[in-house]
Amino acid sequence: MGPNRRDVSSPSPSQRRARLYTIPISHYGERARWALERAGVSFEEVHVLQMFSWIAAKRRGGKKTLPVLVTSDGVYNDSALIVDYAAEHGAPELRASRVPEHVELEAEIVGPFGVESRRIVYEWVGRSRSVALRTNAGWAPAWQRIAFAALFPVGQRILTRYLDAKPEAMAAARAVVDRTFDRVGEMLGDGRRFLCGDAFSRVDLAFASMAAPCILPTTYGVPLPSPGELPADVAARVLAWRAHTAGAFALRLYAEERRKTPVT
Ligand SMILES: N[C@@H](CCC(=O)N[C@@H](CS)C(=O)NCC(=O)O)C(=O)O
Numbered sequence: 001m002g003p004n005r006r007d008v009s010s011p012s013p014s015q016r017r018a019r020l021y022t023i024p025i026s027h028y029g030e031r032a033r034w035a036l037e038r039a040g041v042s043f044e045e046v047h048v049l050q051m052f053s054w055i056a057a058k059r060r061g062g063k064k065t066l067p068v069l070v071t072s073d074g075v076y077n078d079s080a081l082i083v084d085y086a087a088e089h090g091a092p093e094l095r096a097s098r099v100p101e102h103v104e105l106e107a108e109i110v111g112p113f114g115v116e117s118r119r120i121v122y123e124w125v126g127r128s129r130s131v132a133l134r135t136n137a138g139w140a141p142a143w144q145r146i147a148f149a150a151l152f153p154v155g156q157r158i159l160t161r162y163l164d165a166k167p168e169a170m171a172a173a174r175a176v177v178d179r180t181f182d183r184v185g186e187m188l189g190d191g192r193r194f195l196c197g198d199a200f201s202r203v204d205l206a207f208a209s210m211a212a213p214c215i216l217p218t219t220y221g222v223p224l225p226s227p228g229e230l231p232a233d234v235a236a237r238v239l240a241w242r243a244h245t246a247g248a249f250a251l252r253l254y255a256e257e258r259r260k261t262p263v264t
Pocket of ligand 1: 029064080118
Protein backbone atom coordinates (compact mmCIF):
# COMPACT_ATOMS: atom_id res chain seq x y z
CA MET A 1 0.00 0.00 0.00
CA GLY A 2 1.46 3.39 -1.02
CA PRO A 3 1.52 6.35 1.35
CA ASN A 4 -1.36 8.02 -0.48
CA ARG A 5 -3.79 5.22 0.19
CA ARG A 6 -5.87 4.45 3.19
CA ASP A 7 -7.61 1.13 3.67
CA VAL A 8 -10.92 1.55 5.37
CA SER A 9 -11.85 -2.10 5.83
CA SER A 10 -10.66 -5.51 4.75
CA PRO A 11 -12.47 -6.87 1.73
CA SER A 12 -13.04 -10.55 1.08
CA PRO A 13 -10.52 -11.77 -1.53
CA SER A 14 -13.23 -12.01 -4.20
CA GLN A 15 -14.40 -8.43 -3.67
CA ARG A 16 -13.12 -5.73 -6.09
CA ARG A 17 -12.03 -2.79 -4.02
CA ALA A 18 -13.71 0.53 -4.81
CA ARG A 19 -11.49 3.61 -4.94
CA LEU A 20 -12.44 7.02 -3.62
CA TYR A 21 -10.31 9.85 -4.99
CA THR A 22 -10.36 12.87 -2.70
CA ILE A 23 -8.59 16.10 -1.92
CA PRO A 24 -7.88 15.03 1.68
CA ILE A 25 -9.04 18.20 3.43
CA SER A 26 -12.08 18.72 1.18
CA HIS A 27 -15.42 18.71 2.95
CA TYR A 28 -17.10 17.32 -0.18
CA GLY A 29 -14.62 14.44 0.09
CA GLU A 30 -15.56 14.16 3.76
CA ARG A 31 -19.25 13.95 2.86
CA ALA A 32 -18.46 11.07 0.50
CA ARG A 33 -16.14 9.10 2.79
CA TRP A 34 -18.45 9.52 5.80
CA ALA A 35 -21.34 8.08 3.76
CA LEU A 36 -19.26 5.15 2.44
CA GLU A 37 -17.80 4.39 5.86
CA ARG A 38 -21.26 4.52 7.40
CA ALA A 39 -22.54 2.08 4.77
CA GLY A 40 -19.64 -0.26 5.49
CA VAL A 41 -18.52 -0.14 1.84
CA SER A 42 -15.00 -1.49 1.46
CA PHE A 43 -12.94 1.13 -0.32
CA GLU A 44 -9.49 2.52 -0.66
CA GLU A 45 -9.10 6.28 -0.42
CA VAL A 46 -6.59 7.89 -2.76
CA HIS A 47 -5.49 11.37 -1.75
CA VAL A 48 -4.69 13.93 -4.42
CA LEU A 49 -3.71 17.52 -3.66
CA GLN A 50 -5.34 20.63 -5.11
CA MET A 51 -4.61 21.35 -8.77
CA PHE A 52 -3.20 17.82 -9.26
CA SER A 53 -6.82 16.96 -8.52
CA TRP A 54 -7.90 18.48 -11.83
CA ILE A 55 -5.97 15.81 -13.71
CA ALA A 56 -7.15 12.98 -11.44
CA ALA A 57 -10.76 14.18 -11.69
CA LYS A 58 -10.72 14.51 -15.48
CA ARG A 59 -9.03 11.15 -15.87
CA ARG A 60 -11.37 9.24 -13.55
CA GLY A 61 -14.61 11.13 -13.49
CA GLY A 62 -14.73 13.41 -16.49
CA LYS A 63 -15.40 16.56 -14.44
CA LYS A 64 -12.89 18.90 -12.83
CA THR A 65 -13.72 18.18 -9.21
CA LEU A 66 -13.11 15.50 -6.62
CA PRO A 67 -14.43 13.37 -4.95
CA VAL A 68 -14.80 10.63 -7.52
CA LEU A 69 -15.70 7.06 -6.61
CA VAL A 70 -14.59 4.33 -9.01
CA THR A 71 -16.26 0.95 -8.50
CA SER A 72 -16.61 -2.19 -10.56
CA ASP A 73 -20.13 -1.07 -11.50
CA GLY A 74 -19.41 2.50 -12.42
CA VAL A 75 -17.92 5.91 -11.73
CA TYR A 76 -19.63 8.40 -9.41
CA ASN A 77 -18.25 11.88 -9.92
CA ASP A 78 -20.10 13.97 -7.36
CA SER A 79 -20.42 13.65 -3.59
CA ALA A 80 -24.24 13.51 -3.94
CA LEU A 81 -23.95 10.49 -6.26
CA ILE A 82 -21.54 8.88 -3.79
CA VAL A 83 -24.04 9.38 -0.95
CA ASP A 84 -26.67 7.74 -3.22
CA TYR A 85 -24.26 4.85 -3.76
CA ALA A 86 -23.75 4.48 0.00
CA ALA A 87 -27.53 4.54 0.48
CA GLU A 88 -27.87 1.60 -1.94
CA HIS A 89 -24.95 -0.32 -0.44
CA GLY A 90 -25.62 -0.49 3.29
CA ALA A 91 -26.88 2.86 4.53
CA PRO A 92 -30.57 3.10 3.46
CA GLU A 93 -31.09 5.97 5.90
CA LEU A 94 -29.04 8.09 3.47
CA ARG A 95 -31.56 7.75 0.64
CA ALA A 96 -32.73 11.03 -0.86
CA SER A 97 -35.88 12.36 0.76
CA ARG A 98 -39.06 13.01 -1.24
CA VAL A 99 -40.06 15.82 1.10
CA PRO A 100 -39.48 19.07 -0.82
CA GLU A 101 -38.28 21.01 2.27
CA HIS A 102 -35.64 18.36 2.98
CA VAL A 103 -34.47 18.37 -0.62
CA GLU A 104 -34.27 22.17 -0.59
CA LEU A 105 -32.43 22.22 2.74
CA GLU A 106 -29.80 19.72 1.57
CA ALA A 107 -29.30 21.66 -1.68
CA GLU A 108 -28.81 24.87 0.30
CA ILE A 109 -26.32 23.16 2.63
CA VAL A 110 -24.13 21.54 -0.03
CA GLY A 111 -24.52 24.48 -2.42
CA PRO A 112 -24.23 28.04 -1.12
CA PHE A 113 -23.35 27.08 2.46
CA GLY A 114 -20.71 24.49 1.47
CA VAL A 115 -19.03 26.86 -0.97
CA GLU A 116 -18.83 29.62 1.64
CA SER A 117 -17.79 27.39 4.56
CA ARG A 118 -14.87 26.16 2.41
CA ARG A 119 -13.77 29.75 1.92
CA ILE A 120 -13.38 30.07 5.71
CA VAL A 121 -10.20 27.94 5.48
CA TYR A 122 -8.59 30.78 3.51
CA GLU A 123 -8.71 32.91 6.64
CA TRP A 124 -5.76 30.96 7.99
CA VAL A 125 -3.91 29.02 5.27
CA GLY A 126 -1.84 32.03 4.27
CA ARG A 127 -1.09 33.02 7.85
CA SER A 128 -0.32 29.55 9.25
CA ARG A 129 1.74 28.07 6.46
CA SER A 130 3.21 25.04 8.26
CA VAL A 131 -0.13 24.13 9.84
CA ALA A 132 -1.78 24.52 6.44
CA LEU A 133 0.74 22.31 4.66
CA ARG A 134 0.50 19.62 7.33
CA THR A 135 -3.30 19.68 7.46
CA ASN A 136 -3.65 19.74 3.71
CA ALA A 137 -1.27 16.87 2.99
CA GLY A 138 -3.34 13.89 4.12
CA TRP A 139 -1.80 10.75 2.65
CA ALA A 140 -1.02 12.32 -0.72
CA PRO A 141 2.12 10.99 -2.42
CA ALA A 142 5.41 12.60 -1.31
CA TRP A 143 6.09 14.14 -4.75
CA GLN A 144 2.79 16.01 -4.60
CA ARG A 145 3.41 17.20 -1.05
CA ILE A 146 6.91 18.42 -1.95
CA ALA A 147 5.69 20.13 -5.12
CA PHE A 148 2.77 21.67 -3.25
CA ALA A 149 5.04 23.06 -0.50
CA ALA A 150 7.48 24.46 -3.07
CA LEU A 151 4.70 26.07 -5.08
CA PHE A 152 2.73 27.17 -2.00
CA PRO A 153 3.05 30.97 -2.49
CA VAL A 154 2.18 30.77 -6.19
CA GLY A 155 -0.48 28.11 -5.60
CA GLN A 156 -1.98 30.21 -2.86
CA ARG A 157 -2.22 33.21 -5.19
CA ILE A 158 -3.86 31.10 -7.88
CA LEU A 159 -6.33 29.55 -5.43
CA THR A 160 -7.03 32.90 -3.78
CA ARG A 161 -8.10 34.24 -7.15
CA TYR A 162 -9.77 31.01 -8.25
CA LEU A 163 -11.77 30.60 -5.04
CA ASP A 164 -12.06 34.33 -4.37
CA ALA A 165 -10.61 34.77 -0.88
CA LYS A 166 -10.41 38.59 -0.92
CA PRO A 167 -11.47 40.34 2.33
CA GLU A 168 -14.94 41.30 1.06
CA ALA A 169 -15.56 37.73 -0.07
CA MET A 170 -14.38 36.44 3.32
CA ALA A 171 -16.80 38.74 5.15
CA ALA A 172 -19.63 37.58 2.89
CA ALA A 173 -18.65 33.95 3.57
CA ARG A 174 -18.81 34.49 7.32
CA ALA A 175 -22.24 36.07 6.91
CA VAL A 176 -23.54 33.03 4.99
CA VAL A 177 -22.14 30.70 7.65
CA ASP A 178 -23.78 32.77 10.41
CA ARG A 179 -27.12 32.83 8.58
CA THR A 180 -27.09 29.09 7.94
CA PHE A 181 -26.09 28.34 11.53
CA ASP A 182 -28.96 30.54 12.73
CA ARG A 183 -31.42 28.79 10.40
CA VAL A 184 -30.29 25.36 11.62
CA GLY A 185 -30.33 26.56 15.24
CA GLU A 186 -33.92 27.74 14.81
CA MET A 187 -34.96 24.41 13.32
CA LEU A 188 -33.46 22.58 16.30
CA GLY A 189 -35.29 24.98 18.62
CA ASP A 190 -38.38 22.75 18.58
CA GLY A 191 -36.40 20.01 20.31
CA ARG A 192 -35.88 17.70 17.32
CA ARG A 193 -32.80 15.46 17.49
CA PHE A 194 -32.02 15.66 13.77
CA LEU A 195 -32.71 18.15 10.98
CA CYS A 196 -35.43 16.07 9.34
CA GLY A 197 -36.97 14.61 12.48
CA ASP A 198 -36.06 11.79 14.83
CA ALA A 199 -33.50 9.91 12.76
CA PHE A 200 -30.13 10.69 11.23
CA SER A 201 -30.41 11.46 7.51
CA ARG A 202 -28.27 12.59 4.60
CA VAL A 203 -29.20 16.19 5.42
CA ASP A 204 -27.52 15.84 8.84
CA LEU A 205 -24.48 14.28 7.21
CA ALA A 206 -24.36 17.11 4.69
CA PHE A 207 -24.66 19.79 7.36
CA ALA A 208 -21.99 18.32 9.66
CA SER A 209 -19.47 17.79 6.87
CA MET A 210 -20.09 21.19 5.25
CA ALA A 211 -19.82 22.86 8.71
CA ALA A 212 -16.50 21.12 9.45
CA PRO A 213 -14.23 23.92 8.15
CA CYS A 214 -15.88 26.25 10.69
CA ILE A 215 -15.86 23.95 13.74
CA LEU A 216 -12.80 21.75 13.01
CA PRO A 217 -14.09 18.46 14.47
CA THR A 218 -11.45 16.11 15.88
CA THR A 219 -13.02 13.06 14.22
CA TYR A 220 -12.89 14.45 10.67
CA GLY A 221 -11.55 11.97 8.10
CA VAL A 222 -8.10 13.60 8.19
CA PRO A 223 -6.57 15.48 11.14
CA LEU A 224 -7.57 19.15 11.22
CA PRO A 225 -5.72 21.81 13.25
CA SER A 226 -6.89 22.64 16.74
CA PRO A 227 -8.05 26.24 17.25
CA GLY A 228 -4.95 26.93 19.39
CA GLU A 229 -2.74 26.42 16.34
CA LEU A 230 -4.54 29.12 14.35
CA PRO A 231 -4.39 32.94 14.47
CA ALA A 232 -6.29 34.27 17.51
CA ASP A 233 -9.12 35.91 15.52
CA VAL A 234 -9.75 32.69 13.56
CA ALA A 235 -9.60 30.57 16.74
CA ALA A 236 -12.13 32.86 18.42
CA ARG A 237 -14.55 32.42 15.50
CA VAL A 238 -14.12 28.63 15.55
CA LEU A 239 -14.88 28.56 19.27
CA ALA A 240 -17.94 30.80 18.78
CA TRP A 241 -19.25 28.58 15.97
CA ARG A 242 -18.64 25.48 18.10
CA ALA A 243 -20.68 27.04 20.90
CA HIS A 244 -23.57 27.98 18.56
CA THR A 245 -26.56 25.57 18.72
CA ALA A 246 -25.90 24.51 15.11
CA GLY A 247 -22.16 24.07 15.68
CA ALA A 248 -22.75 22.04 18.84
CA PHE A 249 -25.25 19.94 16.86
CA ALA A 250 -22.68 19.25 14.12
CA LEU A 251 -20.11 18.29 16.75
CA ARG A 252 -22.65 15.93 18.31
CA LEU A 253 -23.21 14.31 14.91
CA TYR A 254 -19.45 13.88 14.59
CA ALA A 255 -19.27 12.32 18.05
CA GLU A 256 -22.28 10.03 17.70
CA GLU A 257 -22.74 9.28 14.00
CA ARG A 258 -19.27 9.35 12.45
CA ARG A 259 -17.68 5.92 12.49
CA LYS A 260 -14.05 6.07 13.52
CA THR A 261 -11.86 5.23 10.55
CA PRO A 262 -9.22 2.60 11.13
CA VAL A 263 -6.15 4.10 9.47
CA THR A 264 -3.71 1.46 8.26
N1 LIG B 1 -20.53 19.23 -6.53
C1 LIG B 1 -19.24 18.65 -6.25
C2 LIG B 1 -18.32 19.69 -5.67
C3 LIG B 1 -16.97 19.13 -5.35
C4 LIG B 1 -15.91 20.20 -5.21
O1 LIG B 1 -16.18 21.41 -5.28
N2 LIG B 1 -14.68 19.72 -5.02
C5 LIG B 1 -13.58 20.64 -4.91
C6 LIG B 1 -12.76 20.33 -3.68
S1 LIG B 1 -13.60 20.87 -2.23
C7 LIG B 1 -12.69 20.52 -6.13
O2 LIG B 1 -12.36 19.44 -6.58
N3 LIG B 1 -12.34 21.67 -6.67
C8 LIG B 1 -11.50 21.76 -7.82
C9 LIG B 1 -12.06 22.77 -8.78
O3 LIG B 1 -13.15 23.32 -8.55
O4 LIG B 1 -11.41 23.05 -9.76
C10 LIG B 1 -19.42 17.49 -5.28
O5 LIG B 1 -20.29 17.57 -4.42
O6 LIG B 1 -18.70 16.48 -5.44
